[in-house]
Amino acid sequence: MRDADEHTITRAVVDRFADTPDPRLKEIVTSLVRHLHDFVRDVDLTFEEWQAGIAYLTRTGQTCDAHRQEFILLSDVLGVSMLVDAVNHRMPEGTTETTVLGPFYVAAAPERENGADIAGPLEGTPLLVTGSVAAADGRPLAGATVDVWHADEDGAYDVQQLDALGGLAGRARFRTDARGRFHFWTIAPAWYPIPDDGPVGDLLKATGRHPNRPAHMHFMIAAQGFETLITHVFSADSPWLDSDAVFGVKTSLIADFAKHPPGTAPDGRAMERPYRHLTYDFGLKAAKPGRSRSVRDRDPT
Amino acid sequence: MRDADEHTITRAVVDRFADTPDPRLKEIVTSLVRHLHDFVRDVDLTFEEWQAGIAYLTRTGQTCDAHRQEFILLSDVLGVSMLVDAVNHRMPEGTTETTVLGPFYVAAAPERENGADIAGPLEGTPLLVTGSVAAADGRPLAGATVDVWHADEDGAYDVQQLDALGGLAGRARFRTDARGRFHFWTIAPAWYPIPDDGPVGDLLKATGRHPNRPAHMHFMIAAQGFETLITHVFSADSPWLDSDAVFGVKTSLIADFAKHPPGTAPDGRAMERPYRHLTYDFGLKAAKPGRSRSVRDRDPT
Numbered sequence: 001m002r003d004a005d006e007h008t009i010t011r012a013v014v015d016r017f018a019d020t021p022d023p024r025l026k027e028i029v030t031s032l033v034r035h036l037h038d039f040v041r042d043v044d045l046t047f048e049e050w051q052a053g054i055a056y057l058t059r060t061g062q063t064c065d066a067h068r069q070e071f072i073l074l075s076d077v078l079g080v081s082m083l084v085d086a087v088n089h090r091m092p093e094g095t096t097e098t099t100v101l102g103p104f105y106v107a108a109a110p111e112r113e114n115g116a117d118i119a120g121p122l123e124g125t126p127l128l129v130t131g132s133v134a135a136a137d138g139r140p141l142a143g144a145t146v147d148v149w150h151a152d153e154d155g156a157y158d159v160q161q162l163d164a165l166g167g168l169a170g171r172a173r174f175r176t177d178a179r180g181r182f183h184f185w186t187i188a189p190a191w192y193p194i195p196d197d198g199p200v201g202d203l204l205k206a207t208g209r210h211p212n213r214p215a216h217m218h219f220m221i222a223a224q225g226f227e228t229l230i231t232h233v234f235s236a237d238s239p240w241l242d243s244d245a246v247f248g249v250k251t252s253l254i255a256d257f258a259k260h261p262p263g264t265a266p267d268g269r270a271m272e273r274p275y276r277h278l279t280y281d282f283g284l285k286a287a288k289p290g291r292s293r294s295v296r297d298r299d300p301t
Numbered sequence: 302m303r304d305a306d307e308h309t310i311t312r313a314v315v316d317r318f319a320d321t322p323d324p325r326l327k328e329i330v331t332s333l334v335r336h337l338h339d340f341v342r343d344v345d346l347t348f349e350e351w352q353a354g355i356a357y358l359t360r361t362g363q364t365c366d367a368h369r370q371e372f373i374l375l376s377d378v379l380g381v382s383m384l385v386d387a388v389n390h391r392m393p394e395g396t397t398e399t400t401v402l403g404p405f406y407v408a409a410a411p412e413r414e415n416g417a418d419i420a421g422p423l424e425g426t427p428l429l430v431t432g433s434v435a436a437a438d439g440r441p442l443a444g445a446t447v448d449v450w451h452a453d454e455d456g457a458y459d460v461q462q463l464d465a466l467g468g469l470a471g472r473a474r475f476r477t478d479a480r481g482r483f484h485f486w487t488i489a490p491a492w493y494p495i496p497d498d499g500p501v502g503d504l505l506k507a508t509g510r511h512p513n514r515p516a517h518m519h520f521m522i523a524a525q526g527f528e529t530l531i532t533h534v535f536s537a538d539s540p541w542l543d544s545d546a547v548f549g550v551k552t553s554l555i556a557d558f559a560k561h562p563p564g565t566a567p568d569g570r571a572m573e574r575p576y577r578h579l580t581y582d583f584g585l586k587a588a589k590p591g592r593s594r595s596v597r598d599r600d601p602t
Binding site for chain 1: 302303304306310313327330336340341342345348363373381386388
């Protein structure tokens with residue numbers, strides 16, 4: 001086709017994808033073209049604005065490295081990640097709600113025994129985490145893998161300070177026991193700004209948005225025959241619960257990171273300092289054939 | 302806000318941009334969020350598909366370097382570049398139609414005198430290019446800058462083979478004379494596939510699309526008081542005129558790259574070999590305050 005104008009070009013591009021062998025890919029690319037073109041027409045995008053967009057996307061891609069995923073962050077602050085979560089997770093009774101993966105997941109987290117302290121060199125208020133994993137009907141799930149990762153007291157993840165820490169910390173993979181339970185020690189995570197020294201930070205600054213997320217602990221829980229659960233548990237006394245920069249807060253995911261004076265902790269450990277205790281029981285949704293959800297052994301970068 | 306679902310999250314994200322100081326940025330980002338969310342809902346994007354999208358965008362950004370702009374290429378094959386062109390260029394009578402910039406523009410092209418041969422080490426059929434630059438009313442524009450760049454006989458640009466060529470070739474900047482005229486020698490460009498060894502090539506392969514563009518010469522023409530013209534002239538005997546991979550062909554931009562036997566060329570040069578001759582007269586649109594269009598002295602990367 002020749003001489004496409006602003007009204008005919010969308011049809012011309014969609015037609016060009018007519019021979020896409022995979023019907024799902026054809027559906028996605030066709031819809032993407034339609035919505036992208038609608039956007040350009042809606043705002044009457046100028047050539048300079050298009051150039052700025054190209055430069056922005058390029059810079060976003062080039063800000064990504066082995067430990068930084070700026071496109072996930074961009075998806076997060078535009079609410080796209082939570083929307084993808086929402087369209088895929090209409091959760092049945094008895095199952096835990098989901099939230100964003102975030103850019104700090106590491107596929108190869110160290111496996112640790114229940115009861116381990118995963119704080120490593122991180123300093124802060126000790127936190128005992130206890131919990132359980134069950135099916136929607138309450139049946140405990142033994143041998144489920146429980147990946148956890150969280151920020152430190154300054155709001156930084158291990159992968160943001162690998163040189164200083166000398167390795168991963170505040171991150172591990174556990175396995176539930178015969179009664180579907182797990183527990184470990186770490187330090188209480190703080191609220192934090194998402195990395196805002198890159199393109200996503202520029203967007204937030206230019207649009208008058210703060211970059212902060214309420215304090216939370218990430219969980220990814222996998223068990224044979226169940227959908228892998230990707231979620232956080234948020235600390236009930238954290239700021240930013242009502243304006244999370246990535247729109248991830250759900251009421252059911254807010255829990256007490258309860259403060260305790262020195263004494264004997266629930267797992268029998270003698271604590272000479274004040275500590276906190278979070279306990280949370282997770283419910284997994286049975287897997288359906290087809291739409292599975294797993295990032296295990298795959299890095300999103 | 303908490304507990305956003307697939308229906309409420311779009312409003313929540315749009316609200317979060319409410320304090321954007323620049324009204325145009327607010328309009329663009331708000332529209333982008335709406336259309337992006339509509340796309341996700343339309344296709345019910347899965348988590349795995351979202352991950353594939355993140356990985357694709359990341360790879361596209363990381364394929365860009367000083368001489369390769371994969372995001373422009375992606376915009377081109379999705380018809381976005383030509384749509385941006387269309388919404389910005391409703392051209393008045395007497396002015397030349399526009400088309401895509403493409404990914405091979407170099408801001409710092411060498412300045413050459415009229416009559417120069419810019420082929421450098423490129424081998425192929427000699428091509429004489431003659432032309433003029435005028436305002437819409439036919440008034441010749443003296444001192445206009447005429448940037449040209451084109452592929453070689455194998456369809457490759459200089460920036461794709463810098464090591465082999467030892468520098469730029471088939472690329473220069475001229476200035477029109479007192480009568481608004483310019484002329485130079487080079488070699489006739491061939492049709493070519495856009496670079497298809499990267500993410501854009503993967504998309505074309507997966508969707509059964511060919512990557513080819515008809516033979517053409519790029520022009521960017523700038524004169525004080527006029528909109529900078531970005532266009533090509535296509536060779537009338539080239540294949541792919543009806544299925545340009547980037548949707549760039551306009552009938553008014555197709556011209557004869559006329560074949561001539563050995564003899565005296567129109568500029569007086571004695572040609573012992575057959576040569577071609579392209580002549581094209583360009584008309585520039587007067588600049589309006591506000592919406593200008595210029596990439597001069599700015600590299601899109």
